[in-house]
Structures are given as structure tokens and as C-alpha cells.
Amino acid sequence: MTDVVASPSKREGEAGPNGDATAPTVDAAPVVEPGTAPPDGREGEATTERTVTVEEPTVQGPPAEEDELWAAATLDDADDDVDRGPRRRWWQSRSNRSLVQLALTLAVVGGATVYVLANIHASLVLENNTPTGGDFGAHVWAPAYLRDHILPHWRLSGWAPDWYAGFPMYKFYMVVPGLLTVLLDTVVPYGVALKMVSALGLVAFPVCCWAFGRLAGLPFPIPPLFSVASVFFLFDWSFTIYGGNVASTMAGEFSFSIALCLAMLYLGVLARGMRTGKGRALAALLFALTVLCHLIVGIFATVATVLLYLLWADRKRTRYVLTMAPVAALLTAFWTLPFLFGGAFMTDMTYERRPVGNAPNGQPDSYWQMLFPYAAWIDVLIFSLAAVGLVGCVIRGRRAGAFLGLVAVVFGAWACIWPQSHLWNARLLPFMYLARYLLAFIGVYEVIALVVRHLRLELRDGAARTPSEERRFQWTRRADGLASSTAQWAMGSFVLVGVVLASLIYGGIHFQRGLPFASFGVHDGKTTYDWMFFRGTKSGFVDDWARWNYAGYEGKSVYGEFQSLVGTMQELGEERGCGRALWEHQTGSDVSSYGTPMALMLLPYFTDGCIGSMEGLYFEASGTTPYHFLTAAAGSKQASNPVRRLAYDNNDVNLAVRYMQDLGIRYYLAFRPEVTAQADANPDLTALRQVGPWTVYEVADSDLVVPLTTNPVVVEGMDNGLLPLHLGNERERWLELGTSWFQHPEDWAALPAADGPSEWQRIEAVPEGPETDSRTLARLVPVGTIEQSTLPPVEVSDLQIEDNSISFSVDQVGVPVLVKASYFPNWNVEGAEGPYRVAPNFMVVVPTANEVTLTYGTSWVEYLGYALTLLGLVLLVVLWRKGPVRYAPAAAAPFMWEDGELHWHDEPGPEATGVPEVSDVPDMPPAAPDLTDITGDHDRFEALADQVFGPKEHQGQPLPPPAPVSPASPSTGPSGPPPASR
Numbered sequence: 009m010t011d012v013v014a015s016p017s018k019r020e021g022e023a024g025p026n027g028d029a030t031a032p033t034v035d036a037a038p039v040v041e042p043g044t045a046p047p048d049g050r051e052g053e054a055t056t057e058r059t060v061t062v063e064e065p066t067v068q069g070p071p072a073e074e075d076e077l078w079a080a081a082t083l084d085d086a087d088d089d090v091d092r093g094p095r096r097r098w099w100q101s102r103s104n105r106s107l108v109q110l111a112l113t114l115a116v117v118g119g120a121t122v123y124v125l126a127n128i129h130a131s132l133v134l135e136n137n138t139p140t141g142g143d144f145g146a147h148v149w150a151p152a153y154l155r156d157h158i159l160p161h162w163r164l165s166g167w168a169p170d171w172y173a174g175f176p177m178y179k180f181y182m183v184v185p186g187l188l189t190v191l192l193d194t195v196v197p198y199g200v201a202l203k204m205v206s207a208l209g210l211v212a213f214p215v216c217c218w219a220f221g222r223l224a225g226l227p228f229p230i231p232p233l234f235s236v237a238s239v240f241f242l243f244d245w246s247f248t249i250y251g252g253n254v255a256s257t258m259a260g261e262f263s264f265s266i267a268l269c270l271a272m273l274y275l276g277v278l279a280r281g282m283r284t285g286k287g288r289a290l291a292a293l294l295f296a297l298t299v300l301c302h303l304i305v306g307i308f309a310t311v312a313t314v315l316l317y318l319l320w321a322d323r324k325r326t327r328y329v330l331t332m333a334p335v336a337a338l339l340t341a342f343w344t345l346p347f348l349f350g351g352a353f354m355t356d357m358t359y360e361r362r363p364v365g366n367a368p369n370g371q372p373d374s375y376w377q378m379l380f381p382y383a384a385w386i387d388v389l390i391f392s393l394a395a396v397g398l399v400g401c402v403i404r405g406r407r408a409g410a411f412l413g414l415v416a417v418v419f420g421a422w423a424c425i426w427p428q429s430h431l432w433n434a435r436l437l438p439f440m441y442l443a444r445y446l447l448a449f450i451g452v453y454e455v456i457a458l459v460v461r462h463l464r465l466e467l468r469d470g471a472a473r474t475p476s477e478e479r480r481f482q483w484t485r486r487a488d489g490l491a492s493s494t495a496q497w498a499m500g501s502f503v504l505v506g507v508v509l510a511s512l513i514y515g516g517i518h519f520q521r522g523l524p525f526a527s528f529g530v531h532d533g534k535t536t537y538d539w540m541f542f543r544g545t546k547s548g549f550v551d552d553w554a555r556w557n558y559a560g561y562e563g564k565s566v567y568g569e570f571q572s573l574v575g576t577m578q579e580l581g582e583e584r585g586c587g588r589a590l591w592e593h594q595t596g597s598d599v600s601s602y603g604t605p606m607a608l609m610l611l612p613y614f615t616d617g618c619i620g621s622m623e624g625l626y627f628e629a630s631g632t633t634p635y636h637f638l639t640a641a642a643g644s645k646q647a648s649n650p651v652r653r654l655a656y657d658n659n660d661v662n663l664a665v666r667y668m669q670d671l672g673i674r675y676y677l678a679f680r681p682e683v684t685a686q687a688d689a690n691p692d693l694t695a696l697r698q699v700g701p702w703t704v705y706e707v708a709d710s711d712l713v714v715p716l717t718t719n720p721v722v723v724e725g726m727d728n729g730l731l732p733l734h735l736g737n738e739r740e741r742w743l744e745l746g747t748s749w750f751q752h753p754e755d756w757a758a759l760p761a762a763d764g765p766s767e768w769q770r771i772e773a774v775p776e777g778p779e780t781d782s783r784t785l786a787r788l789v790p791v792g793t794i795e796q797s798t799l800p801p802v803e804v805s806d807l808q809i810e811d812n813s814i815s816f817s818v819d820q821v822g823v824p825v826l827v828k829a830s831y832f833p834n835w836n837v838e839g840a841e842g843p844y845r846v847a848p849n850f851m852v853v854v855p856t857a858n859e860v861t862l863t864y865g866t867s868w869v870e871y872l873g874y875a876l877t878l879l880g881l882v883l884l885v886v887l888w889r890k891g892p893v894r895y896a897p898a899a900a901a902p903f904m905w906e907d908g909e910l911h912w913h914d915e916p917g918p919e920a921t922g923v924p925e926v927s928d929v930p931d932m933p934p935a936a937p938d939l940t941d942i943t944g945d946h947d948r949f950e951a952l953a954d955q956v957f958g959p960k961e962h963q964g965q966p967l968p969p970p971a972p973v974s975p976a977s978p979s980t981g982p983s984g985p986p987p988a989s990r
Contacts, residue, residue, distance in 0.1 A: 105497045109228055112504055113218070116232040119508070120214035120239050123515070125207075127243070128254065128554040133207050136197045137560030138610075140603030143260025144557050146625040148202060149613040151189035153177060157617075157811045159190065164342065167812045167834075167864035170612035171624025172632045173588065173671060173850075174830040176864075179346050180354055180629040184300045185263045203558055209265025210257055214238045216272040217446070223276030224408035225283055228497070229504035230450055236511050237449040241442050243518070243550060246381035247368055251304065252438040254550040258557050260625070267302035268442075270294055271309045278313060279408055281328055282320040285893035288332045289884050295332070296339035296880075303347075304431070306340075308419070308439045315414045319407045328893045335887060338880025345873035352738040353832055355633040358652040358782070359432040362423075375424050378437060393451030394444045400454035401447075409450055416443040428782050449507070456503050464490040517542055561603050569700040570602040574614040576699050580675065581618035584696075584706065587674025590622040590636075590664075592683055593644035608677070622673055627651075631849040632671075632830045634743060635750055639667035645680045653785040654747065661686035665693060665707065670750065670848070672712045672828035676705040712809070713816050715802035716824045718758050720846055721769045721794055726762040742849075744780060745773060748788040749847035757794040759826070762845040765854060769795050799823050815861040827851045827862065837862045 098104050138148055149170065158166040158177060164187075168177035178186065185205055192201035217238035221231030241253060248255040251264030274294035277287045295313070299306030317329050337344075363373035371377055380387040394416070401409020420440040426433040467487035471480045489495060517537055561567055577589065594605040601607065611619045622636050627650065634651045641647040641656040643664035649656045657663055661683060668676060669692070676693060678684045679701040687693050693705040723745060742762070749756050761768065771794065775786035804825065806817040814829060831845040839857035846852045853860060 099494060099498070105494065108501065109497065112229070112501055113232045116504060116508055117214055117218045117235045120235040121211055123239060124210050124214065124242060124254075127551045128207055128210060129551070129558055130207075132555065132558035133203045134200060135558070135560070136200055137558075137562045138199050139203050139206070139557050140559075140561045140564070140607065141258055141553065141557030142604055143606065143625055144206065144258060144262075145561070145604035146606040146609040147206075147260055147262075148199075149610055150177070150181070150625070151186040151193070151202060152198065152613060154183070154186045155190045155193065161812065163866075165346070165870075167832075169809060169829065170617055170620045171609070171626070172622065172630035172636055172830060173828060175624070175626065175630035175632070176350070176832050176834065177629075179350055181626050182263050182267075182301050182303070183343065184297065185266055199560065205266075206257060206262040209262060209267075209269050210242060210254055212269045213242060213265070213272075216269040216276075220272045220276035220279075221408070221446075224279035224411075226406065226408055226450075227500075229500040230453060232504055233449040233453060233507060234446055236507055237445040238442075239511070239515075241438075241445045243515075244441060245549065246441075247434075247437065250434050250438050251302070252442065255553065256438075258550065258553040264302045264305060267298050267305035268438075270298040270301060271305050271312070274298055274309055275312055275316065278316055278332075279411070281332075281893075282316065282325055282407075285324070285328060285895050288328060288890075288893070289335075289888035292332045292335040292339065292884055292887060295336035299336070299340045300343055304435050307431075308436075311418065312411075312415055315418065316407075316411050319411055319414075324893055324895045331887065331893075335880055335883045338876050338883065341876035341880065342870070342873040345876070346867070346870050349867075349869045350832075352742070353631045354739060355628050355631060355651065355743075356430050356739060357627055357650060358428065358430075359434075360652060361426065361428050361433045378423060378434075379420055379440070390444060390448045393449070393455070394447035395451070396454050397447040397450030397452075400457075401450060409447065412443045412447050412450075416440050416447065419443070452507055453500070453503050456499060460490055460495070460499055513539070513542070556603070561607070564603045566602055566700075570607060573608075573699045573702055574611065576697050576704065577611055577619045577675070578615045580696060580704065581615055585674070586618040586620075587710070587712075588620040588622050588672060589675040589677060590639060590643060590668060590673045591677040592679055593640055593647045594679075595646060619675065622671065630830050631739075631742070631746075634747065635667070635671060635848045638747070638750065639664055639671060639673070642667060643676065643678070643683070645683050653780070653783060655751065655785070657751075659683070659686075661693075662690055665690055667750070668707045669709050670828075672710055673707055674710050676707055677702050678705070679703070711804075712828045713804050713807055713814075714826050714828075715799070715804060715818070716759065716826055716852070717799055718796045719768050719799065719824060720759040720761040720764055720844070720852060721756075721771050721790070722764045723760045723762070723773050723790075724770055725772070726845075740780060742845075744775075744786050744788050746848035747785060748773070752787065755789045756847075757796050759852070760790075760847045761852060764844045764852070765841060812864040813861060815859070817858055818855050818860065819858070821855045821857060824852050824854050825860070827853060829862075832864070834864050834867050835862055836865050 099108075139145065153168055153170065154177070157168070158164070164183050165176060165178040168175055188208075189198075189201050189205045192204055196204070214235040217234040218231045221234040244253045245255065247253065249259050249261065250256055251261045252268050257265045274291060277291045277294060281287045281291055295309060298309045313329065313333065317325065362378055363375060365373055367373040367377035367381065369377070369381055380391070382390070397409060398413040400406075401413070419436050423433045423436040423440065426436065464487045467483045467490070471483040471487065474480050474483070517539060561570060564570075581587070589608075589611055591608045594601050594607075606623075606625065609621045609624055611621045623640065624630075627633050634654055637647070637649060637651050638654060638656060641649055641658050642660045645659050647656065647658055649658075659682070661678075664676075675696075676687065678687050684703050687703070687705055688695065692708040694708070695703055696706055697704045726742060726745065745760055749760050758769075760773070772791040773788040774791055776789045777787055778784050780786040800820065800823060802823045802825065803819045804816050805819075806815070808815045814827060816825075818825065825840075826846070827843070828850050830849050831843065831851050835843050835851060837843050837853050837860065839860040840853035840855040842853040843851035843862060844853070851862070853862070
């Protein structure tokens with residue numbers, strides 16, 4: 009037999025390992041040595057070429073036909089150019105194994121992507137229509153408004169009068185997905201562009217999870233297993249609004265899905281940076297994009313950055329993080345700074361923290377239901393596999409796996425302990441679920457690896473006990489074969505294929521389609537899907553939800569009625585004047601829901617802004633939101649009442665009319681007989697049209713700009729501070745005042761204001777009754793007597809409302825004028841003093857000229873944000889030009905498992921490593937890929953097992969050692985049977 013070795017050959021006649029004389033030497037293929045270029049042309053150390061001879065030993069005992077696993081071990085990692093004779097198998101070639109591994113990865117990652125596309129109905133995504141369903145049906149308005157009314161002014165945020173009596177658009181909501189929709193709209197129809205953006209995060213997620221595993225340095229097949237795990241997360245049916253999965257995306261949380269994809273890419277790049285020092289600029293860019301796509305995912309990325317850094321922390325990696333993260337923060341400053349400084353003018357919905365009421369699965373809610381939301385056997389399976397995956401990663405020193413364990417623990421605990429606040433604790437749960445899924449699929453691989461390792465140890469134990477020399481040699485070779493990289497590759501490939509097949513079976517039963525020879529049946533009154541020994545009822549619903557959304561408004565049976573209603577409102581706007589509309593609240597079961605209860609939020613979209621919808625999607629973006637929902641409750645038989653702590657008065661149309669007059673609502677739409685009967689009896693409502701079940705009314709005395717008859721009063725303590733330190737208190741204090749005046753005007757003889765001219769009376773307001781808490785909002789009453797002043801009558805005319813301005817004329821100056829548009833600090837006025845914020849959330853100006861113009865401008869905070877973002881772009885280029893951070897080669901993580909124990913490592917200094925501290929340290933060559941055998945971590949496993957179970961007894965028979973190899977050639981097999989003892 010001819011072989012290639014990297015160690016000196018023996019001379020002819022020299023004794024072999026068994027004392028046998030060697031066979032005559034023969035010429036072998038060239039072997040490269042240090043000094044010349046390698047034959048395959050790869051970059052590396054210079055090598056020299058020499059011809060060596062090896063001897064073919066005379067082996068006594070082994071069978072003539074060697075095991076394939078043994079052959080794999082002896083031929084492992086051999087040069088592909090060397091002829092190994094007729095016994096060489098295709099899988100013994102490293103290049104062939106790499107090609108198969110690549111093909112499997114492409115097939116699994118691509119297959120996961122195709123699976124997602126198939127189940128969200130990609131054909132409907134490309135159909136030109138207007139998407140509907142949940143919040144998604146209202147998202148249609150936003151990118152179109154950005155395209156038509158904000159970007160033409162060369163701004164990324166601006167004023168939008170279409171919802172909630174006006175609000176600052178894209179100041180409190182993320183603009184990047186909207187920009188992407190506008191960009192796609194230049195090449196495809198708008199509806200298709202919006203659906204493509206909504207599906208982007210779902211379709212890209214398997215790829216991003218694979219990229220995270222690959223960039224984090226996890227071995228095959230874990231990265232493609234992450235793609236499969238991502239599909240399980242996407243089609244998780246245990247939550248429908250928290251974000252990240254298909255159900256949440258179909259509910260309208262597609263910005264969250266996009267941000268989560270970017271977060272996984274960012275964390276992968278960061279993990280690679282912790283290993284190699286590379287990619288600071290890319291990491292900063294991805295971090296910034298994550299924040300700009302969804303703030304909650306940005307919070308996740310921030311916490312995850314800290315956790316990942318702690319697993320690597322040393323001085324150089326501290327430098328990496330402290331130069332990357334500030335640049336990312338600067339890149340987001342154009343949006344985050346105005347967001348932070350504008351918090352006093354938002355609405356806190358005060359969503360009730362979990363656990364409360366019933367969990368999404370219908371069971372009584374509890375912390376257990378939050379953490380383990382599935383059927384008991386699924387929870388046990390996922391948790392057990394995740395625990396195995398985490399333990400395996402810790403033992404093997406895989407920081408990426410330990411990081412996922414930290415994410416699961418931290419975010420699970422955070423969700424349980426986080427108090428009632430503006431951040432709803434349930435929004436933290438998807439990050440725990442995702443980390444647990446990823447760990448569970450690592451656990452699948454670890455379980456198989458443990459089985460293979462157990463088989464290997466059993467073979468070695470058997471070899472130690474058997475009296476047969478031939479069997480001892482054969483079993484030892486088989487055990488060593490299981491330790492080869494070929495066996496590791498084979499095991500990973502079989503695990504990957506097996507997991508994919510099992511997942512397809514589970515998905516087929518879950519969605520009741522796609523499995524060959526399956527059939528439908530009826531058992532216990534339920535339709536079942538039967539395949540071989542499996543039977544299940546359809547628990548998956550997200551594919552139907554995707555079909556409902558992407559079929560669009562046009563695909564609903566009542567689309568003609570919806571078109572007729574929108575057309576009627578357009579005609580009324582042209583005939584009687586444009587204005588705001590409030591509509592009776594719909595539920596999903598109403599025939600008039602048109603695909604989503606939020607369909608009429610699109611009145612401004614279909615009427616080009618002539619008819620505004622008082623209700624909009626971005627509840628928290630306007631300080632006027634609570635007053636709308638108080639009005640909607642009074643004007644509806646069944647209202648949603650989403651803002652907590654408000655005292656709602658339901659189904660009282662007379663009260664709703666007063667509210668609508670105060671809010672400047674011109675049109676009212678009702679459809680339930682009980683409500684229309686009340687509306688018909690109210691003299692301030694005039695029925696105009698009947699469309700299907702809807703009656704359209706006009707509201708009297710609902711002008712948008714009206715002169716006051718008495719001066720407002722300034723309530724002390726309502727000034728808005730500049731710094732975002734106590735914005736929550738300011739927001740809550742103003743809500744108390746606004747609702748007190750709005751619901752109890754009898755307590756207030758004049759309109760309360762936050763500020764005003766010196767001649768306006770100053771008063772204090774105190775709570776009457778219960779104080780504000782998590783369930784109740786205090787009612788404020790004035791202290792002392794309000795002095796009423798009689799003002800002369802003023803006529804307002806020539807009202808013009810445009811994208812960023814409101815203008816009107818008055819016939820005399822000096823008399824305060826109420827402008828029923830939401831207050832925000834960006835408003836400036838010409839021809840008047842002010843604007844001053846007044847209850848409920850409007851503006852008052854005091855004209856100093858007959859022509860008054862209010863303009864929504866750019867604040868100093870926004871200018872500062874843009875300047876900081878420009879600085880961030882400059883620093884991003886600097887990071888890119890600076891290149892990687894150079895780490896000391898011996899640097900270690902602060903802690904990791906070694907030799908069965910948890911060790912703490914201090915950062916090695918220059919004295920220990922010999923590496924100078926100066927910045928011109930030459931680049932280190934790239935680290936060799938980690939080909940460590942997953943089944944061969946003997947020291948760690950044996951030490952851990954000895955600590956837990958005690959030393960293993962071998963009944964006097966020591967384990968045989970691995971077959972000897974040449975010290976310079978790990979790919980060379982043994983030349984004979986091993987000795988009987990160590």
C-alpha cells in the first residue's frame with residue numbers, strides 16, 4: 009500500500025509497531041513542506057516539495073476488508089489530488105463532503121424560505137389589490153401619505169391631519185419600512201409593494217437565522233438547523249400580536265418582523281466581531297437599522313449586545329463595542345432624539361401587563377402560561393431539548409449557544425418581573441421563544457451526538473474486554489472511525505435530513521396538506537387529517553389569515569358596498585365640504601367590517617384627504633387619542649375602549665354629539681338600529697345619505713376654527729419641560745386635566761390652558777375623589793373661582809388646511825381663537841401670539857393681524873438629530889477604513905467550561921502573550937476552521953461525568969487508546985493493531 013505522510017519514512021527492514029519487518033519502500037506522491045507554495049495554490053506558509061517513501065506493514069489479525077468508517081478515519085482530510093486506490097469512497101474526499109454540505113445547506117435554507125412563501129400565499133402577494141386584515145388593513149394609508157405629502161417637502165416626518173385631529177407622522181413610528189415601500193412603489197403597484205414589504209421579514213427570517221449561526225462560528229449542521237427552527241417560530245400559534253411570527257405580521261406587526269431579521273444579522277456580525285475583530289462598521293449599520301425598523305426589537309438588540317459582550321469581555325473587545333455602539337446610536341439620532349423629547353405629547357395606552365384574564369390559548373393566564381404556552385408534551389419536549397442544547401454548548405465552550413441561553417433566561421425573567429408601564433411586558437416574550445427554539449434544535453443535534461459518542465465508548469469498552477486480538481483491533485478501528493470528521497459530517501447530514509423530514513410531517517399535519525397518502529376524516533365531530541399513524545385537527549390558522557389579508561379588500565364579498573360608502577363620502581366632501589368623520593365601532597363579526605374593523609380608517613386614503621378619519625392606527629402617536637375613544641364609545645353600541653383608566657360612557661349618542669362638536673367632527677356614520685334611532689332623534693344631527701346598513705349624518709356646530717367668548721385660564725404646573733426626564737408624569741398630568749374638562753365641562757367656566765399671556769388668569773387644579781393609579785384617572789377641579797371675561801364677537805373666514813399649515817382670517821385682532829387641531833411643539837404662528845396648548849389637546853392663538861398662519865416646522869431637536877446622524881455617517885466610514893480590531897491570540901472569554909469545570913480567565917497582557925499594545929500590530933492570519941469532533945470531547949465529558957457520577961469502573965480492563973498516528977500527520981492511519989493497554 010502506498011500512502012503519503014508528513015513525517016520521515018522508515019528505512020527498509022526497520023521494525024514496525026508489531027516488531028515485523030517493513031516491506032520494501034515505494035515512491036509516493038509529493039508532499040508539501042514548509043518553504044514552498046502548496047500544490048492547490050492556496051495562500052499560506054511557504055512549503056517545499058519532497059518525495060517520501062512509506063512502508064506497508066504486515067498486519068496480523070485484521071480482516072482483509074476494512075470497515076468503511078475505519079477507512080474514512082485513515083483517509084480523513086487527505087489531499088484530494090492523491091490517488092488512494094480502488095477502496096477510496098466519494099465521501100472520503102473533503103471537497104466532495106464540502107459540496108454535499110453546501111448542497112444540503114442551500115436545500116434546507118432555501119426550502120425553509122419556499123415553505124414560508126407557500127404558506128403565506130406568495131401568488132396573492134403579487135396580486136395587485138389593497139391588502140386588508142387587522143391593523144394591516146389600515147397600514148395602507150401611511151406609506152402613501154409619506155410618498156405624497158411628506159417626502160415632497162424633503163422631510164422624513166411631518167404633520168398628518170388625517171387621523172386623530174392631526175398628529176406628527178413618523179415621529180413616533182418607524183419610517184424605514186415606509187421608505188422601503190415607497191421605493192418599491194416606483195417599480196411595482198403600490199398594493200404589491202406594501203405586501204412585499206410586509207412579507208419581507210417572514211421570507212428573509214430563515215436566511216437570517218442561518219446567517220446568525222454561520223457568522224457566530226457554530227459548526228454544521230447547526231446553522232441550517234436554525235433555519236428550520238425559525239420556521240417553527242414563524243408559525244407559532246401561541247401569540248398573535250406580540251411580534252415576529254406570521255400571525256403578528258398579519259395583524260400588522262411587519263415592521264417588527266423586518267427588525268427581527270436585521271437583529272439576527274446584527275448579532276451574527278457582532279459574534280463574528282467578538283471572535284475576529286471584524287465588521288464594526290457593518291455591525292453599527294445593522295444595529296441602527298434594527299432600531300429604526302422597530303424600537304422594541306432595538307431594545308432587544310441592545311440587551312443582547314451586552315449579553316454577548318459579557319461572554320467575551322476583555323479590553324480589546326470593549327474597544328470594539330465602545331466604538332461600534334455609539335456610531336449606531338448616532339445613525340439613529342434623527343429619529344430617536346425627537347421620539348424621546350416628544351414623549352409628553354403621546355398617549356400611553358397602559359396595556360395591562362400579563363398575566364391577566366385568559367391567556368391566548370384560552371386557559372387562565374399565569375406566569376406559567378406566559379413561559380410555557382403550548383400543550384404539555386410540546387412544552388416538555390422544547391424545554392428538554394433546549395436544556396440539552398444549552399448544556400452542550402456550555403461544555404463545548406460555544407459562546408453563541410450560551411448567549412442564546414442567556415437571552416432566553418433574561419427575557420423570560422424580564423417579562424415576568426416588568427411592572428405596568430409604557431412597555432407592555434408581553435412584547436418581551438417573542439425573544440425568549442425564539443432563543444428557546446434555536447437552543448432546542450441545537451439540542452436535537454447534541455442528543456444524536458451523545459448517542460454516537462456512547463456507541464463509540466461502548467466499542468472501546470468492548471475492545472478492552474474482548475480476549476480476541478482480531479475483534480479488539482476491529483472494534484477499536486470502528487470507534488476511531490466514529491471520531492473522524494467524515495463521521496461527524498455524516499452524522500450532521502443525517503441529523504439535518506431527519507429533522508427536515510420530521511418537520512415536514514409535522515407541518516403537513518399542522519396545516520392539513522402536503523403529505524402523500526394522507527386522508528381527511530371526521531372524529532368526535534371534528535375534521536381530522538390522517539397520515540399513517542398520525543391524526544390531527546388543524547391547529548394552524550396563519551396560512552388562512554395570510555390568504556385573507558393578501559386577497560385584499562377587493563376579494564371580499566362586501567367590497568361593492570365598501571366602494572359605494574367611500575364614494576358617497578367623497579361626494580359629500582365635494583358637495584358640503586371636507587371634514588373629519590367618526591364612525592360607529594365595528595367588530596370582526598359585523599358584515600360591514602369589509603375585511604377589517606379598521607377599514608374606514610382609509611377614508612382619507614380613498615378621498616385624497618378630503619374626509620379624515622377621527623380614528624387611526626397609531627394610537628400612541630397623538631395626544632388626542634383618548635378623547636376620540638371617549639367619543640367613539642358614546643357613539644357606538646359596542647366599543648373597543650382600548651385606552652385604559654378612562655371613564656367611558658357607552659351608547660349615548662347625545663353625549664357623543666357634544667364630544668364631536670368639541671373635537672370638530674363634521675360627519676358621523678352609524679349602522680346599528682339602536683344607535684341610528686338615537687341619532688335620528690338628535691336635532692344636531694342631520695341624516696344625509698343611506699349606504700347599505702350605514703346612515704351618514706352631518707354634525708352641527710363643528711367648525712375647526714372658532715373664536716372664544718371668554719379668555720382661557722392657565723392651570724399651574726402644566727408647562728412642558730425640555731428634557732425627557734419626567735415626560736410620563738407630564739403626559740399623565742395633562743391627560744387628567746384634558747379628560748376632566750372634556751367630560752365635566754360644568755366644573756370649568758373657561759377653557760384650561762398650559763400657558764398663555766400674562767392677562768389670562770392663573771389657577772391651580774386638584775384631584776376630586778380617587779388619585780390616579782394603574783386603573784383610575786383622577787378628576788381635576790379648579791381651586792377658587794374662575795373669572796369670566798366677556799370678549800367681543802369675531803368672524804373667522806378663509807380657512808385653508810394644507811399638509812403642514814393652517815391659515816385663516818379674522819375681522820379683528822386681540823381675541824383668542826381656538827384651533828381644533830392637535831397641539832405639538834413644532835407648531836409656529838405668524839400674525840398671532842402662541843400657539844398655546846388648551847384642553848383637551850388643541851391650540852389657541854391670539855391674533856395680532858387679520859391673517860393668521862400656523863406652520864408645522866422643524867424643531868431644534870430635529871436639527872440636532874440630523875446633525876448627529878450626519879456625524880454618525882462620517883464615523884461609519886472611519887470605522888470601515890480603520891478595519892478590524894486586532895485581538896491578542898491568547899485572549900479568552902471571561903468564563904467558559906474547560907476540563908469539566910467553570911474557569912474564569914483574565915485578559916492576557918503583553919507580558920503573557922508577547923503581543924505589543926501598539927496599534928500597528930500586524931494582522932493575524934485567519935483562524936483555521938474548528939473541525940473538533942463533536943463526539944470526541946473526551947476530557948470535558950469524562951471530567952464532567954466523573955464529577956457527577958464518580959470514576960467509571962472497567963473491571964480491571966483499561967480502555968484501549970486510540971490507534972496511533974504519526975505525530976506530524978493526523979490524517980495518516982495506524983500501521984497495525986494498537987497495544988492492549990495504555
